[in-house]
Structure formats: structure tokens, C-alpha cells
Amino acid sequence: MKFGTKALHAGIEPDPSTGAIMTPIFQTSTYVQDSPGVHKGYEYARTQNPTRSVLEKNLAALENAKFGRCFASGMSATETVIKTLRPGDEVISTGDLYGGSFRLFTQIFEQFGIKFTFVDMRNPRKVEEIITDKTKLLWVETPTNPMLNIIDIEAISAIGHKHGVKVAVDNTFASPYLQNPLDQGADIVMHSVTKYIAGHSDVIMGFLGTSDPAIDEQFGFIQNSSGAIPGPQDCFLVLRGIKTLHLRMQRHCENGEKIAHFLKNHPAVKSVFWPGFEDHPNHAIAKKQMRGFGGMISFTPKEDTIEKTEETLNKFKLFSLAESLGGVESLVGYPAGMTHASIPKEKRIVGGLTDSLIRLSVGIEDIDDLIADLDQAIK
Incomplete structure (x- = not known):
């Protein structure tokens, strides 16, 4: 089956x-x-x-x-x-x-x-x-x-x-x-x-x-x-x-891939973290053990400051600023101050989790609307 x-x-x-x-x-x-x-x-x-x-x-x-x-x-x-x-x-x-x-x-x-x-x-x-x-x-x-x-x-x-x-x-x-x-x-x-x-x-x-x-x-x-x-x-x-998990995940993956590439090519973005990139560390392992690369993406603005990150987070319209992930609607999160605030800063930094990192849970909305929202938020 x-x-x-x-x-x-x-x-x-x-x-x-x-x-x-x-x-x-x-x-x-x-x-x-x-x-x-x-x-x-x-x-x-x-x-x-x-x-x-x-x-x-x-x-x-x-x-x-x-x-x-x-x-x-x-x-x-x-x-x-x-x-x-x-x-x-x-x-x-x-x-x-x-x-x-x-x-x-x-x-x-x-x-x-x-x-x-x-x-x-x-x-x-x-x-x-x-x-x-x-x-x-x-x-x-x-x-x-x-x-x-x-x-x-x-x-x-x-x-x-x-x-x-x-x-x-x-x-x-x-x-x-x-x-x-x-x-x-x-x-x-x-x-x-x-x-x-x-x-x-x-x-x-x-x-x-x-x-x-x-x-x-x-x-x-x-x-x-x-x-x-x-x-x-x-x-x-x-x-x-x-009952719709397989259908939802297909759309999460499709939207996630398009947004990951959009962010990677955006002049206002410094770094993008998504395992589907061929230059991502252990991409070959992801390709071996996964059937797709999912709808979770993290990135940092080129202006790598807390102030710029907060400004960006406040400008989203379709991506809702909230904890959690994996829902049909797109969410944006600030790990350093939300989901990972309980981890001491020195330990976060060692793992690459800076104060300017933004995490996206890409939903199943129309991809053009999501990209437009991202573009206006990070410009």
C-alpha cells in the first residue's frame, strides 16, 4: 500500500x-x-x-x-x-x-x-x-x-x-x-x-x-x-x-523550493538555509534519506543586524509572525527570540543561530502571492 x-x-x-x-x-x-x-x-x-x-x-x-x-x-x-x-x-x-x-x-x-x-x-x-x-x-x-x-x-x-x-x-x-x-x-x-x-x-x-x-x-x-x-x-x-498529508506536503515542497531559490538570488539576502541546494552541507545525505526537501527555510538579511531583522519581520502581510510550523498557512518566526530563546546565546551562535536569523514555514498558498510578500518585506 x-x-x-x-x-x-x-x-x-x-x-x-x-x-x-x-x-x-x-x-x-x-x-x-x-x-x-x-x-x-x-x-x-x-x-x-x-x-x-x-x-x-x-x-x-x-x-x-x-x-x-x-x-x-x-x-x-x-x-x-x-x-x-x-x-x-x-x-x-x-x-x-x-x-x-x-x-x-x-x-x-x-x-x-x-x-x-x-x-x-x-x-x-x-x-x-x-x-x-x-x-x-x-x-x-x-x-x-x-x-x-x-x-x-x-x-x-x-x-x-x-x-x-x-x-x-x-x-x-x-x-x-x-x-x-x-x-x-x-x-x-x-x-x-x-x-x-x-x-x-x-x-x-x-x-x-x-x-x-x-x-x-x-x-x-x-x-x-x-x-x-x-x-x-x-x-x-x-x-x-x-487524509490530505500527502497532498499538502507536495505543495509545501513545491512552494518551499521556489521560495528558497528566490531568496538565494535576492540582493537583500545574505544566507539561505535549505537542504535542497546542491551546495548545502550533506545535501547528498538529504537526497538519499528524504523524498523531498520540505517547506522549512531559514535565512538572514544582507544587513545582518537585529534592527534590520525586526524591521523585516514587522513588514510581512501574508506570512504571520507566530511560533509553530507545518500548517497550511505560511508563518514567519524569529528563533533567537521565540522558539529558541531558552538556549543560551553562546550555544546558539556556535550552531549558527544568530540574532538576525529568520525562519519560514512555507504554506500552501499561491506561490506568487508568497513571493510578493517576501519581496516587499525584505527589500
Whole structure:
């Protein structure tokens, strides 16, 4: 079954009680049992919900995973992975990653005795050089947020498995339409479903997929015990959004490519970060492990100052200044002061995230209108 067909049909059946083609919203907190312990597979909605179960099966199929779990947010999904570790364990992560992940790692979990080391994963040798017998997890983000760096999932996974270390990949920027980390050797794939998968800026949700039953059992225990689960209404909305994921991603990629080239040739632009350029570092890796280069682009104005960046941000009309990404509408963000403000400036600068960097989430609007808006904003 190919991707577009899986998006509409995988794990989804007509409702057996009514024949409804859309999965019903099971808005219930509990389920009646025939006698103690005798039930229809559902006991309490924190543990299971039929709407959520259908979504989990559908998302697992899109990532070629045997198991899937949905969570209240991308951060609660990420937190669940880290909760499988113990004090004294060590995690190696890419140096360029989402600010919320960095904050969770360094300000929440480090105080419980888990050590986090950040390294430029674009060079896999740098990862292997710092692995110790205490390393239990490699946390990969590719393409990275917001520098659009590309990390070789297959190479990192091979290193992890050589040393008995699990590999988790944040696949949010690519979506399962463009990239499937489990097929590249990763043990775990994570999504902020909020972004491309839901696609309409109306849901907060996270997802974890794996084909390892022992890992899924851990995730299920934590999901039920901690209770960070999405509600059935949100699960319904995501199921609806997934039906057009392949169509939306095609348009995101088409618009993204045109805007990336427009920016690269614009006299008022200094640098453009997009993995589709042939001169982009690790472009060959992106071409190997992705089916397209996505709709995320970062750039800096030629007048590389905070004042010029703020002026540019205030001039956009179609691109809305807002956090998040991956929705049908185009957004513009200021990572240094918004999504990545929790990362100390000296660490941001090392990774290339300057105070003048602008991040675009290119939507599905008419490309001529988007380019016109960009042109008037950056002139």
C-alpha cells in the first residue's frame, strides 16, 4: 500500500455499529464492564480510547512502525523517551535542535542525574568519539530546527547499535511523507503531530513509533502512568488532517523550493538555509534519506543586524509572525527570540543561530502571492 492510500485507509475501518466511514469521537472517560475485568477491550480512557487507538495505528503505518503511541504534545512524547532512562545514564544529542527539547533536557532532566552532551552530528565520527558505557540514547533531529542541517540517520544508527545504544529521531520537520527513520535503522521516531501531520494549526499532540515490542511496552506504561494523553476530539481532527498529508506536503515542497531559490538570488539576502541546494552541507545525505526537501527555510538579511531583522519581520502581510510550523498557512518566526530563546546565546551562535536569523514555514498558498510578500518585506 502506497503512502497516499495508507494515509486514508491504514488502521481505519468503518464504525461496526453504524457503518460511519469517519472514525467516531468516543467522548467518554470510562467504559461499562460486564463483570469485574470482563469488558470489550476498554476500561478507562486514560489507558485506551477507540478514537486514539485508530490514530495510533494509522500513524504507525505511515512510519512503517509496528507500534505507535500518541501523547498530549510533542514535548510529552519526547519526555516519555527520556523517562525510560535512569540517573547516571547519558544522552548524546545534536547541537542544533529545537529550543524546547534543549530546555527539557538541560533544565528538567539534568537535575535528575541524566547527562546530556551536545555535538555536531553531521559528522558521525564525532558521535562515536564521545560514546561511553553510560551512553544509552542518541537523540537525532533532522532536518534540524532552525538551521536545516542534515544528519545521516543510517550512519548514526549503525554507530548506536554497534555500542548497544538506542537511537531516537525527531522527524517533525520532514513528516513521514518525506522521511521514515525506522527504515534507516533508528529504534524510535518522534513527531510533534501539531505540525505537518495535523497540518491546520488547531491541535497540540505528539507521537512515538517503534517496531521494538519492549520499547513500546515501556512507552505504553509511561503513557498510562503519567497520563499525558490527547483527547478524542484532537485525535479525530488529526485523523482528518492526515487524509490530505500527502497532498499538502507536495505543495509545501513545491512552494518551499521556489521560495528558497528566490531568496538565494535576492540582493537583500545574505544566507539561505535549505537542504535542497546542491551546495548545502550533506545535501547528498538529504537526497538519499528524504523524498523531498520540505517547506522549512531559514535565512538572514544582507544587513545582518537585529534592527534590520525586526524591521523585516514587522513588514510581512501574508506570512504571520507566530511560533509553530507545518500548517497550511505560511508563518514567519524569529528563533533567537521565540522558539529558541531558552538556549543560551553562546550555544546558539556556535550552531549558527544568530540574532538576525529568520525562519519560514512555507504554506500552501499561491506561490506568487508568497513571493510578493517576501519581496516587499525584505527589500
